[in-house]
Amino acid sequence: MVTQKFSMHARVYQRCWLATTLVVAMLLQGCSDEVTPEQEIRQWMDTLETAAQEMTIAPIREAVAPGFVDNHGNNREAIINITRGVLLARRPLHIFRREISLQVVDPLTAELTTIVVGARTPIDDIEGARDAGVDFAWLKLVLTKSSGEWQVASAAWRAATADDLLQ
Numbered sequence: 001m002v003t004q005k006f007s008m009h010a011r012v013y014q015r016c017w018l019a020t021t022l023v024v025a026m027l028l029q030g031c032s033d034e035v036t037p038e039q040e041i042r043q044w045m046d047t048l049e050t051a052a053q054e055m056t057i058a059p060i061r062e063a064v065a066p067g068f069v070d071n072h073g074n075n076r077e078a079i080i081n082i083t084r085g086v087l088l089a090r091r092p093l094h095i096f097r098r099e100i101s102l103q104v105v106d107p108l109t110a111e112l113t114t115i116v117v118g119a120r121t122p123i124d125d126i127e128g129a130r131d132a133g134v135d136f137a138w139l140k141l142v143l144t145k146s147s148g149e150w151q152v153a154s155a156a157w158r159a160a161t162a163d164d165l166l167q
Contacts, residue, residue: 037104041112041143044150049095052118055087065144065151072157079155086118096123100167110143110150115160126165136160 035043044063051059061080068076087093100113117123119134138160144153 037107037110037145038102041102041104041110041150042099045097045112045114049097052083052087053093053095055091055093057084057087062149063151065146065153068152068154070155070157090118090120092120094119094122096125098126100164108145112139112141112143114139114141115164136165138164 048060048063051057057080060083064076064080066076068079070079074082096117096119098115100115102110102112104110115126116137116139117134118137123134136159138158140156141152142154143150145151
């Protein structure tokens with residue numbers, strides 16, 4: 001009788017332990033499926049890159065915040081028109097992008113520094129871009145999240161230097 005009682009308690013303990021382990025495992029799995037702000041931003045950038053390569057301006061327009069301003073004094077409409085002109089002038093367009101830094105300041109604000117190359121032929125790396133003789137742009141973007149979507153609130157951009165390419 002004592003052995004039977006002990007084995008019954010052992011089975012109950014085992015089942016509780018197993019159930020607890022399964023619940024913890026499911027919670028951890030659920031947590032790992034959450035997308036971080038950095039992942040959201042990188043996916044958003046991939047979407048914009050695809051839109052640019054497909055010459056689709058609508059997603060790019062949506063990505064520019066209403067109060068956008070850049071270091072050259074361009075507002076939202078001006079930068080959208082500049083982008084449209086670049087897209088039309090560089091057909092076909094292949095984009096190479098290298099992230100220098102991505103810092104999430106708070107849940108609704110991030111800063112992204114990146115180098116972007118637009119070329120008529122595919123580019124796989126910085127060396128390939130240099131060999132192709134294309135221009136590099138250095139961009140520092142301040143991103144804000146509004147209504148669940150990331151947008152560019154402000155930007156500083158210039159031609160990339162050799163030092164930028166080494167970062």
